[in-house]
Amino acid sequence: MIDRRVLPLALGGLAIGTTEFTIMGLLPDMAASLHATIPQAGMLISAYALGVVVGAPLLTGIFLKQPPKKTLIFLTILFTLFNGLSIVAPGYSSMLLVRFLAGLPHGAFFGIGAVVASRIGGKGKEARYISMMFTGLTLANLLMVPLVTYIGHTFHWRWYFAVVTLIGTVTLAFISSMLPDIQENKDKNFREEMQFIKSSQVWFVLAITAIGFGGLFTWFSYITPLMTVVSGISAANMAWVMVLAGGGMVVGNVVGGMLSDRIGATRATIVLLASMMIVLLLVFFFSANTLVALVLTFICGGLSMSTSAPLNIMIMKAAPRSQMMAAAFMQAAFNMANSAGAYFGGIPLKHGYAYNYPSLVGVYMTLCGLLICIVYSIRFSTKKEQLEYSLR
Numbered sequence: 001m002i003d004r005r006v007l008p009l010a011l012g013g014l015a016i017g018t019t020e021f022t023i024m025g026l027l028p029d030m031a032a033s034l035h036a037t038i039p040q041a042g043m044l045i046s047a048y049a050l051g052v053v054v055g056a057p058l059l060t061g062i063f064l065k066q067p068p069k070k071t072l073i074f075l076t077i078l079f080t081l082f083n084g085l086s087i088v089a090p091g092y093s094s095m096l097l098v099r100f101l102a103g104l105p106h107g108a109f110f111g112i113g114a115v116v117a118s119r120i121g122g123k124g125k126e127a128r129y130i131s132m133m134f135t136g137l138t139l140a141n142l143l144m145v146p147l148v149t150y151i152g153h154t155f156h157w158r159w160y161f162a163v164v165t166l167i168g169t170v171t172l173a174f175i176s177s178m179l180p181d182i183q184e185n186k187d188k189n190f191r192e193e194m195q196f197i198k199s200s201q202v203w204f205v206l207a208i209t210a211i212g213f214g215g216l217f218t219w220f221s222y223i224t225p226l227m228t229v230v231s232g233i234s235a236a237n238m239a240w241v242m243v244l245a246g247g248g249m250v251v252g253n254v255v256g257g258m259l260s261d262r263i264g265a266t267r268a269t270i271v272l273l274a275s276m277m278i279v280l281l282l283v284f285f286f287s288a289n290t291l292v293a294l295v296l297t298f299i300c301g302g303l304s305m306s307t308s309a310p311l312n313i314m315i316m317k318a319a320p321r322s323q324m325m326a327a328a329f330m331q332a333a334f335n336m337a338n339s340a341g342a343y344f345g346g347i348p349l350k351h352g353y354a355y356n357y358p359s360l361v362g363v364y365m366t367l368c369g370l371l372i373c374i375v376y377s378i379r380f381s382t383k384k385e386q387l388e389y390s391l392r
Contacts, residue, residue: 002132005120008174009113010136012076015167016106017140018148019083020048020338022160025149025242027224028235029157034092038225039346045221047096049339051103056328056335059108064193064324068116068182072175075105075112080168086161107335111328119182131257131309138253138305142246150239196319196326204376205314209333210340212273212369213311216304217341218362219283220245223297226283226355231293241297248301256306265310265317266377272310273370276303280366283359341365 002010023030023045031041063071082102089095114130121129144163152160196202219226227233227241260268279299286292312330319326344365345358 002135003120003129004178005180006117006129006132008171008179009072009117009133010139011167011171011174012072012079012109012113013133013136014140014144015079015136015164015171016109017137018144018167019079019102019161019164020106021141021220022145022148022152022164023048024220024223025145025238026152026157026160027222028228029153030095033157034095036092038222039349040092042221042342042346044095044099045342046339047099048103048106049335049337049342051100052106052335053332053339054100055104056107056111056332057325059105060111060325060328061193063108063112068112069175069179071112072109072116072179073172075109076168076172076175078105079109080165080172083161083168084165087158087165103335107328107331110331111324114327115324116179116182120180130312134253134308138246138250141249141301141305142243145246146239146242149242153235153238193322193325196322197329199318201318201376201380202315202326202329204372204380205311205318206329206333208269208273208314208369208373208376209307209311209330210336212276212337212366212373213307213334214337214340214344215280215362215364215366215369216276216300217338218345218358218365219280219300219341220304221338221342221345222349222355222358226287226358227293227297230287230355231290232288233290233293241294244294244298245301245304248298248303249305252302252304252306253308255302257309259306260310260313265313266373266380268310269307269314270370270373270377272303272306273366273373276300277363277366277370279303280359280362284356284363287356287359 027038027041030044031038034041059075063074079102082098082104085098086095086102089098110133113133117129117133148160148163151163223241223245224235224238227238228235233241256268256272259271263271279296283293283296283300286296312327315326315330316323341362344361348357348361349355
């Protein structure tokens with residue numbers, strides 16, 4: 001059960017997850033309506049992700065000394081406004097701009113929201129309460145993304161943004177009425193908060209996230225044409241495919257957390273990145289088989305959420321005195337992965353290759369992330385940490 005005090009943050013996660021991931025299932029519809037190619041439409045994914053990258057540190061820094069509740073209200077207003085503008089954006093260029101603007105509050109919302117959730121939970125329950133906030137993101141992939149994909153494909157893709165705007169409005173009301181007032185630390189200084197970026201350990205974690213996790217987005221960004229053209233699934237059934245991927249995300253989120261607790265965050269990340277590489281290779285070779293493609297969709301969905309827990313633990317250990325800003329940077333890194341995956345995955349499509357080739361690009365990206373993680377493990381994993389997990 002979700003503590004009602006954290007429910008507004010979970011609703012925010014639901015709204016953000018719905019706007020970020022539904023677009024993958026509606027990419028062909030949007031491309032046709034906006035008179036763009038599918039790789040060009042894929043840049044709408046990249047535009048949103050780049051908005052997150054820019055907005056996460058910028059907005060977190062601007063509102064560093066403001067009350068967290070007040071800041072979250074403002075971020076939700078921005079999110080709702082720009083998604084509302086997406087309903088009426090007349091062409092490809094204007095849609096590209098509003099998708100960038102809609103991404104700006106994303107990282108700051110999760111960064112500040114994670115700190116608020118941990119304070120509500122109190123000592124010993126921080127991680128549990130943070131996971132409650134991310135429950136909204138998980139449910140978005142399981143329930144809202146398939147539902148909104150169906151609505152957008154059946155009626156018109158602009159209904160997708162109407163639903164997101166509605167959820168954003170409800171979230172705003174819940175934050176205003178239900179979220180507790182958390183006392184801000186007025187002694188915080190932006191320059192001091194940013195000191196953590198001098199740590200090479202932090203940059204290793206961000207690189208692992210942006211490059212290694214980006215490999216999976218080469219698959220997810222183009223999942224609709226992959227499944228409809230290569231795997232032979234009708235466009236009308238894509239909503240059920242997204243349900244399958246969402247179910248995998250729910251399972252993967254739990255498994256990733258359990259694995260991280262059992263063997264340590266760094267080792268868990270190595271195992272999961274290696275698994276991603278293997279599964280993406282299987283996607284490349286076997287997507288023409290419908291049944292196998294569906295099984296791989298569930299597994300890829302699981303892997304897409306499985307790294308969230310261990311990577312967040314790694315960044316918090318790397319920046320213990322700047323966790324709010326570090327959490328915002330982590331969101332930026334996740335969305336750099338989103339952007340990079342969409343961009344690099346689209347390159348073979350521009351050259352006329354089939355829709356299973358983006359996953360082959362993903363294999364190379366994940367391999368790079370895995371190698372960085374192995375170097376990180378050798379350089380930063382201490383004997384004390386290894387002993388701690390060996391005794392569990």
